[in-house]
Amino acid sequence: MNYQTFQPDSDLASLVKCYWTLEVPAEYPSEKQRIVPDGCIEMAFILGDDIKRFVSETDFIRQPRAMVLGQTVEPFYIQPMGYVHTFAVRFYPYGFANLVTTPISRLANKETPIVELFGQPTADELEQKITHATTTQQRIEIVERFLLTRLGETDTIDAIVKNTVDLLFVTRGSASIQAILQGDLSKRRQLERKFRKQIGMSPKQLGKVIRLQTALKMVLGKTNGTLTQIAYESAYYDQNHFIKDFKEFTGTTPKEILQDDTLILSSLFYAKD
Template sequence: MNYQTFQPHPDLASLISCYWTLEVPAEGEAKRQRIIPDGCIEMAFILGDDIKRYISQDEFILQPRAMVLGQTVDPFFIEPLGQVNTFAIRFYPYGFANFVTSPIKDLVNRETPIAGLFEEHTANALEQKIIQAKHSQQRIAIIESFLLEKLNEKAIIDNIVKKTVDALISSNGTESIRAILKKDLSKRRQLERKFKKQIGVSPKQLGKVIRLQTAIKMLLNQESDSLTAIAYQTEYYDQAHFIKDFKEFTGINPKEFLGHENMTLSRLFYQ
């Protein structure tokens, strides 16, 4: 398994967290992998074999080979049908809205073919360029040229949304919206509307995902061998509340997470 990340061009660094690639040889018997929310929107190109995305215990769809995965608020399972070779762009929560006119809330919990978000001819041409590129750096140059062209002017991120996202990230998701807005609570409804438009989920939902991310990283990095200590450090009310949120976003409890075979990819992405 080969997972790599790459930093974006400075002109895109306020909107894109990173580019990433994943290569996994075909296995004799494919295993389902549970993917858990990470608070980001991603554009991905499947360059290897097809990948199933389960929509129920037994039903599945094949993921589009060039797609945008919107905000996810529930865990889901994928299963590669052979060799995995993926190139993807991980946007900050407020980043992808700067490149499309479609409502971001329409992308939540689903994969959308890029041909449904950009002009079909343009999207198909982009996909072919990515497929024909010889290496990751060439693909990064292609996608950056495409995205920079989409920005008609220098990216201006809505101040109230960016301020809220930055506060949630810097506080590991524990800062309350009341504290962020201080005395100007009249902005709360405006903030909720702008969040839905630019990010796809509410500030509260994003805060929960970010806080859980912090707890998962502590668990993976073995910063504490006590769930109670992790719950305390990430400012959960108690261990029971931590476990409840963990199961809501991952589908299993913290102790199962560390050794579960279908969590390999999620553990890799978080580490």
């Protein structure tokens, strides 16, 4: 597997976390891979063979070749159908809402073809340019021109939403709603409504995903320390709380994850994030 990440231009650095590419030869064993939530929204272009996304144990759909992957709150499975070559934009949780008028909550837990978000002519032109480009740098330049154009056409993200997301990242997901609102809980419903529209999940859900990310990186990085220590450093109340959330978002336990072949791809993403 060849997974690489690239940093965005400074004009987009507050919205785009990174660009990434993944290439896997067709002869590589085509196992189901479990993808775990990371709190980010991605716009991805499949440049190789199709990829299945399972909707049940046996049923699947083929992922759109140009799509936006919305927020997820539970793991899902994909399986390559041959040669893997993907180019993608990974947005911060509040980043993608700056580019579309569609409420982000409508994108949650599914893949949305970019044509549904940007219209046929615009989507077709972008996909063709990305597909026909011959280098990653060319694709980055193409998508950055597109993103900067879109920014000039849509509203700016709500400041309280951005500040809340930033605080959740700084506190590893442990900031309480009361702390975020500085004790003014009368604004709670308003914040949660804006969050679902612009982020695609509630502040509490995003906080859980961010906290899990911290712990997952420690586990996958084989950090020395007991599960209790990892739980404490990841801002969990106790080990039981840690294991419960871990299983909810990954589908397995911290002890089992290192031997789980279906998490090879997620491990790769987390290792370089």
